[in-house]
Amino acid sequence: MSKAQAVAYKQGDYKSKVKPIWCPGCGDYHVLISITRALAEIGVAPEDVAVISGIGCSSRIPAYTNCYGFHGVHGRSLALAAGLKVARPDLTVLITSGDGDGFSIGGNHFLHACRRNVDMTYIVMDNRVYGMTKGQPSPTTEPDWDSALSPGGTGLRPFHPLVIALASGANFVARTFSGDPNGTARVLVEAIRHPGFSFVEILSPCVTFRPDEKEWKNMVHTAPVEPTDDAARAARRIMTDDGFNLGVLYRGHRAPYQPEIGTASVDVADLEEAFLL
Amino acid sequence: MSKAQAVAYKQGDYKSKVKPIWCPGCGDYHVLISITRALAEIGVAPEDVAVISGIGCSSRIPAYTNCYGFHGVHGRSLALAAGLKVARPDLTVLITSGDGDGFSIGGNHFLHACRRNVDMTYIVMDNRVYGMTKGQPSPTTEPDWDSALSPGGTGLRPFHPLVIALASGANFVARTFSGDPNGTARVLVEAIRHPGFSFVEILSPCVTFRPDEKEWKNMVHTAPVEPTDDAARAARRIMTDDGFNLGVLYRGHRAPYQPEIGTASVDVADLEEAFLL
Amino acid sequence: MSSSKRNDAGNPRQSVSIAIVGSGGTGALTAGAMLLEAAGRVGLYGLMTRSVGPQIRGGEAAALLRFSAQPLACMGDSYDLLIAIDWRNADRFAAEIALTKDSVVIGDPRGGDMPEMVPESGARTAEIAMKALAKDIPGGRQNMIALGVAVGLLGLPEADLFAVIEKQLGKKGDEAVTASKAAIEVGLAEAAKLDHAVPLSVPSANAEKPERWMITGNEAAGMGAIRGGIRFAAAYPITPATEILEWLAPALTKVGGVLVQAEDELASINMVIGASFGGKPSLTATSGPGLALMIESLGLATAAEIPIVVVDVMRGGPSTGIPTKSEQSDLNIAIHGCHGDAPHLVLAPLSVGDCLFTTQWAAHLAEAMQAPAVVLSDQFLGQTRALIERPADVAFIAQRAAVTEAVNDYRRYALTAEAVSPMAIPGVAGGQYTADGLTHDEAGTPSSAAGHHEAQLDKRRDKIETFTYGDHWADIEGEGEVAVLTWGSLTGPAREAVARLAEDGIKARLVALRLIAPLQVEQLATALAGCKRVLVVEQTHSGQFYRYLRSMCDLPDEVRAFHRAGPLQIRPSEIDAQIREWRS
Amino acid sequence: MSSSKRNDAGNPRQSVSIAIVGSGGTGALTAGAMLLEAAGRVGLYGLMTRSVGPQIRGGEAAALLRFSAQPLACMGDSYDLLIAIDWRNADRFAAEIALTKDSVVIGDPRGGDMPEMVPESGARTAEIAMKALAKDIPGGRQNMIALGVAVGLLGLPEADLFAVIEKQLGKKGDEAVTASKAAIEVGLAEAAKLDHAVPLSVPSANAEKPERWMITGNEAAGMGAIRGGIRFAAAYPITPATEILEWLAPALTKVGGVLVQAEDELASINMVIGASFGGKPSLTATSGPGLALMIESLGLATAAEIPIVVVDVMRGGPSTGIPTKSEQSDLNIAIHGCHGDAPHLVLAPLSVGDCLFTTQWAAHLAEAMQAPAVVLSDQFLGQTRALIERPADVAFIAQRAAVTEAVNDYRRYALTAEAVSPMAIPGVAGGQYTADGLTHDEAGTPSSAAGHHEAQLDKRRDKIETFTYGDHWADIEGEGEVAVLTWGSLTGPAREAVARLAEDGIKARLVALRLIAPLQVEQLATALAGCKRVLVVEQTHSGQFYRYLRSMCDLPDEVRAFHRAGPLQIRPSEIDAQIREWRS
Ligand SMILES: Cc1ncc(C[n+]2csc(CCOP(=O)(O)OP(=O)(O)O)c2C)c(N)n1
Numbered sequence A, B: 001m002s003k004a005q006a007v008a009y010k011q012g013d014y015k016s017k018v019k020p021i022w023c024p025g026c027g028d029y030h031v032l033i034s035i036t037r038a039l040a041e042i043g044v045a046p047e048d049v050a051v052i053s054g055i056g057c058s059s060r061i062p063a064y065t066n067c068y069g070f071h072g073v074h075g076r077s078l079a080l081a082a083g084l085k086v087a088r089p090d091l092t093v094l095i096t097s098g099d100g101d102g103f104s105i106g107g108n109h110f111l112h113a114c115r116r117n118v119d120m121t122y123i124v125m126d127n128r129v130y131g132m133t134k135g136q137p138s139p140t141t142e143p144d145w146d147s148a149l150s151p152g153g154t155g156l157r158p159f160h161p162l163v164i165a166l167a168s169g170a171n172f173v174a175r176t177f178s179g180d181p182n183g184t185a186r187v188l189v190e191a192i193r194h195p196g197f198s199f200v201e202i203l204s205p206c207v208t209f210r211p212d213e214k215e216w217k218n219m220v221h222t223a224p225v226e227p228t229d230d231a232a233r234a235a236r237r238i239m240t241d242d243g244f245n246l247g248v249l250y251r252g253h254r255a256p257y258q259p260e261i262g263t264a265s266v267d268v269a270d271l272e273e274a275f276l277l
Numbered sequence C, D: 001m002s003s004s005k006r007n008d009a010g011n012p013r014q015s016v017s018i019a020i021v022g023s024g025g026t027g028a029l030t031a032g033a034m035l036l037e038a039a040g041r042v043g044l045y046g047l048m049t050r051s052v053g054p055q056i057r058g059g060e061a062a063a064l065l066r067f068s069a070q071p072l073a074c075m076g077d078s079y080d081l082l083i084a085i086d087w088r089n090a091d092r093f094a095a096e097i098a099l100t101k102d103s104v105v106i107g108d109p110r111g112g113d114m115p116e117m118v119p120e121s122g123a124r125t126a127e128i129a130m131k132a133l134a135k136d137i138p139g140g141r142q143n144m145i146a147l148g149v150a151v152g153l154l155g156l157p158e159a160d161l162f163a164v165i166e167k168q169l170g171k172k173g174d175e176a177v178t179a180s181k182a183a184i185e186v187g188l189a190e191a192a193k194l195d196h197a198v199p200l201s202v203p204s205a206n207a208e209k210p211e212r213w214m215i216t217g218n219e220a221a222g223m224g225a226i227r228g229g230i231r232f233a234a235a236y237p238i239t240p241a242t243e244i245l246e247w248l249a250p251a252l253t254k255v256g257g258v259l260v261q262a263e264d265e266l267a268s269i270n271m272v273i274g275a276s277f278g279g280k281p282s283l284t285a286t287s288g289p290g291l292a293l294m295i296e297s298l299g300l301a302t303a304a305e306i307p308i309v310v311v312d313v314m315r316g317g318p319s320t321g322i323p324t325k326s327e328q329s330d331l332n333i334a335i336h337g338c339h340g341d342a343p344h345l346v347l348a349p350l351s352v353g354d355c356l357f358t359t360q361w362a363a364h365l366a367e368a369m370q371a372p373a374v375v376l377s378d379q380f381l382g383q384t385r386a387l388i389e390r391p392a393d394v395a396f397i398a399q400r401a402a403v404t405e406a407v408n409d410y411r412r413y414a415l416t417a418e419a420v421s422p423m424a425i426p427g428v429a430g431g432q433y434t435a436d437g438l439t440h441d442e443a444g445t446p447s448s449a450a451g452h453h454e455a456q457l458d459k460r461r462d463k464i465e466t467f468t469y470g471d472h473w474a475d476i477e478g479e480g481e482v483a484v485l486t487w488g489s490l491t492g493p494a495r496e497a498v499a500r501l502a503e504d505g506i507k508a509r510l511v512a513l514r515l516i517a518p519l520q521v522e523q524l525a526t527a528l529a530g531c532k533r534v535l536v537v538e539q540t541h542s543g544q545f546y547r548y549l550r551s552m553c554d555l556p557d558e559v560r561a562f563h564r565a566g567p568l569q570i571r572p573s574e575i576d577a578q579i580r581e582w583r584s
């Protein structure tokens, strides 16, 4: 079902007419732009792309694209996407998630997606908060961030999603900032093209419940060193950086998991033989 | 409810009369011995200990001890234990699990237990197989291990539970071998005494579905270097070792998560005031 | 219809319904909330629900209110007064804001096009240039003008409103207070110019003002939990249950308890089971998708006999459904969701205020029977803010049959006369046992013997079926040969419908179930004795409650099932009409 | 009782039931499996279930078998022959192995103490020193002696048994074959010495031997899935469903499909939903605890209209329950487990062999209606190995109303006459849409409007309620004023009970439901037309099926519910007795 490479797609070809429910100024608007830009750059036909998500502000992206989309249940997008990609290796599969959807309720699928290494691209809009449910701490929230549910802060050390990704076998790991849609699009192009499971964490401010994150634009900086293919080194670097280090941090060489499918070697009737006495 | 320190407990005080369902030769027999030995060494009263588990051969341990036990559902032991410990900080809480229960279905709670850092000890009997359901690959199984469910092997890179534990914030990380019950008991004593979340992976052969693991006794060796308190370094070492390196690998200093409980500052009636106009 | 009686223009009305709408940033909801509080200070009863668009923040919003000097069971059928700060997107609320020719509609002439529904209804309309008027007041806002208009048309004393302004805006400084008061004065003056009053009968100004609580159902559930002895909670945020958690988190800390935010609902229910195993009465709160994730462990709590309370604040289903709207369609999963035979308790609050009593009772029952109790609240009950009387103190408190001193030969699941076995709490010497979801014998040792399986299944059924629940299992009111049989949040509309019928001399009973499972089959038969016709009312698409009743008991011959999916709550007039139509 | 007729000593019997028991390592199960295969070669019908202790490996075990020249519906009431290789722990099986005075019991005199049940039953007993005899044969094993004894007492041709030995042991080398044959010869000789034959009527040796399949219900479910077009599976191991997965994994690969082992059941059902969204007919298999975890996403598949098949091989519940034993108690969760109103398909195979047809049909129906289908198999059906006729080819295959060519203005959830909307498969230009669990309009765009909510709820209900299911919804047999109404694996005992009643001239109908939801209310009424009495039979503690039937339809006035929890399957004689007792 793949399309002739000749067709040139424009960014607008990947956007739908559905109006986002996002707050004005939400970082996710830029992520939508970055994704559509990256797809246009790659030139894959919109109908050959599937964008899969869970639940959250960030998880609303599929319907705002002009690709096939699945807005599933909270936390399960990676599993749904893996089933789709294994069954339909011809499709380009993206998963769009948030720090709550992806790292809190969805943490187990994250671990196993990294390990399974199906060829798809996992995009997490990290705003260090549950936006959709109006401002509770997420696994990446700072320990002292005050909220109604955790007055005075949770006291818990935030998660290192990138380190967990490396520890569990992701094949491509990067961090970008939504406020830089060109830079993000460039990384996404690379991530989508990289074989196996690619993980891109996008720092995407929640202007409503984390207005302090508007400052991020002054805090991000490009990773000072080149990406490595040594997971242990990459992990160490991320564990000790300031969390605002952008760029591709790790490129691995593991072969993607893709069982052969659609190549029948025996008839159904042959299978029945085994039961015959 | 804590008991006078004067009472001296013997190992047998921690064993119940319930007959294990394990196969003859199963590594878990030795783990049971190590746990009871460690508890006797610490000298905590059996009724002040709770042993919590999920489902699996390894998860059967609670009923074989003479402690309070909870044999819950598959994969959720860490959450159940965290609720118990937060509500009852006076208890010594152990969790006994397997590589399937703990790292496959239970992976998310593993991540979050490490991060939350409740003061309890997580003991995983890793036999690289689902014993209870008769021999399917687990997250720690070698990629080429042949089984009915994955003929020829899964092709998936095994998990590094210790690295994931470090990446997500465990406060104490060790690996032992069930065939060395004294060594295991020693590490368990340390793990139980260490504040915060301690994780001990015990290599425990499944003689029935992984008879090859009987060879482990010839493969294990003691960690050649001292434990560190640098998680990144510890992770790097584990990522590059041969998987049979035993001993305490990491000791952290994070303060445990333990909200104050049982110290009422206001009356229920006071809370009602807020509703009165 | 009796409602027309109450609407004779000029005469004070028994109850008044008001909607204040506006697009993002106009402050319609703030105005509504202040109006509610002011009415509470006057000693009125009241309800306020908020209706918002899909946007996370901003976007159009409507404050829907109703007031009366008598206790209010539900929102009204239609609105007496609609104030549109502007009309942008107001048609989104058209279905929720029914207007009649008796309605009064006030709009801002520069606020966009009035939607079709207004002229279609034949309502009387008037224009007030709220935006322009606000501009003339330094720091003045259009929603405060709207608030003044509302208070003026209702005839509420302005002193109470000013007291609210001072309380709410005091922290923002004097200027804010002054500006708001000035805007309100302008609104009052504009209202006075109009010939459109919707006067409400209020408690006499001389009489001592009755004390009022202002509370949402979600807050009330939290308060009920604490009154009932709950001291541990673990939960994962979800609309529309989050406010229970956000209220409980600081409140539990104050009374020596704690709330833990879990990584997901699988964890939260297991944390709660763990804490309860440790002896602490424990609760979690969620909505449909979260309850679905808890189902496996709800079965564990049943099998291992661990008391827990699970509050499910229902929303539109199935799946993600309509998170911000109400429905009663989690009845099936709450009763029948577990695999295997897993009898447990299911309860439902019958009003906003009753969220307090029912949650408290649930904690008591769960502990008394060492079984999980599911409380089926819903978005309407949970998020509606109500003016109520202080709920009476009741003696229900968590009291578990527990072993607290050293024992010998302890059998955790001993077969006893009441089928409840004293539970050893960790720390008690000799009480050590392993709680288990596997079929077990009396000692708790796993067994696959038919005898043990049946004995423990019998025990778990008997303990909840033979318990004496007293009168609280249902609210039963009125008499007659026709009954309205309902549950949970539909009790309000049903109660008002029965009251209206009574006004017209039509006798009808109201039977509203608070205890859904185990169904009190005999008591229900008694409550319906002599009834020829029963109208079963519920907010589900498939008639889940009706099917459940059929499955469990013999209903009178003439039964009608009146149900529909959310989000529009079934109105009193619809129930009323069903009964009248049936009679004729 | 008719069974006594069949047991006239000496005369060949219509059916024979045999149990072979022994402690860990004695090989009772191997002997049983070989006996089954030999009987299959003779052209008999047969069933074998395995009963094992709690140990993972080893421990006591029992092979329970039944044979007949006629198709067998279920295990027998009692055992004609019990061979104990030893008696250690045999009392664990006492409840499962009913003996009568007509039974023959063979034990090894050195095999430990014969349990009480044997003398209590009055059975005829004999001793054979199997262990000692085996010692005398180089490489000989006691279970092969037991096998020889069994074949001898049954009067089966030894040639067929030897053929099995050669096939099974051939790969171990000639010595193993020779040793086993020698041991069998010894067993045959011992049997010949006894006066305890339990001869079975077998197909004439001259006639062409009928072809037999030997298959378990779990394998049959896998085969049915593949016949029905399933090409993707994802699952997580769980007893007693794992064999479906272990059979499917290599089988799917051969037909161009794939099975993925998921990290848990939350993942497996979502993988299956993803693959089906991609156009591949997909299935997962699990048991109660796993189904509980899948419930949230089962609702997603319903709301987003994604066809999937979920096979639930039921075991004792609630919670972890009794993983290795059968029960029908997941009926409630399968029908009513989802939050919100989520109508979907629920089916149940009526025999071991029918696991094939029912799973195939489920795949067909799920795809035809774009809805999830839950197949309720159980441990008995799934793990019993049966000798059956080759299941007929039926035309049911996954066929989805799909959009496979470029389209314009595509509306995924368009309201159509059959309420099924053609589904665009990713890759089709212009078909792009977002599948959603949020309430949506016809295009799939999220909406919280009452109109959209109701339209889509109606659609999802109508598509499954108005579908024409044909005759497969139930097996209906016999006639008369009394009916046995049952479902799933209880069909076997019910069918045999009805047959026995018929032998005694007592007319009764059998109505066994294969399609549980949506309940075919009218067809069921027709099937029961003229019935005065209906006995509802099921393997649950609380009578879930009976309650479900009551909730959905009007049953005849005289209805009795006959049910009990597992693990002991309700026997034909118990059903038979209920009917006889009722008549009198
Ligand atoms: C099972 C379940 N539990 C809880 C919720 C409620 N819920 C919806 S979105 C969300 C968190 C979203 O956070 P995140 O993924 O960070 O997305 P954001 O809104 O911040 O972009 C939660 C808890 C749900 N929909 N389903």
Ligand SMILES: Cc1ncc(C[n+]2csc(CCOP(=O)(O)OP(=O)(O)O)c2C)c(N)n1
Pocket: B055, B056, B057, B058, B059, B073, B074, B097, B098, B099, B100, B101, B102, B125, B127, B129, B130, B131, B132, B133, B138, B206, D236, D237, D238, D239, D265, D289, D290, D293
């Ligand atoms: C929800 C659920 N899914 C699946 C199972 C079946 N199950 C029981 S134990 C087990 C795996 C156990 O593996 P592991 O934790 O490694 O323990 P081991 O038996 O190897 O010690 C599985 C899949 C279950 N009980 N519950």
Ligand code: SF4
Pocket: A021, A022, A023, A025, A026, A027, A028, A057, A058, A127, A131, A132, A205, A206, A207, A208, A209, C056, C057
């Ligand atoms: S709440 Fe936060 S994350 Fe959600 S749309 Fe608004 S700004 Fe964006």
Ligand code: SF4
Pocket: B021, B022, B023, B025, B026, B027, B028, B057, B058, B127, B131, B132, B205, B206, B207, B208, B209, D056, D057
């Ligand atoms: S199956 Fe393996 S893990 Fe389980 S008891 Fe036997 S040897 Fe131990």
Ligand SMILES: [Mg+2]
Pocket: A056, A098, A099, A100, A125, A126, A127, A128, A129, A130, A131, A138
């Ligand atoms: Mg977020």
Ligand SMILES: [Mg+2]
Pocket: B056, B098, B099, B100, B125, B126, B127, B128, B129, B130, B131, B138
């Ligand atoms: Mg294991």
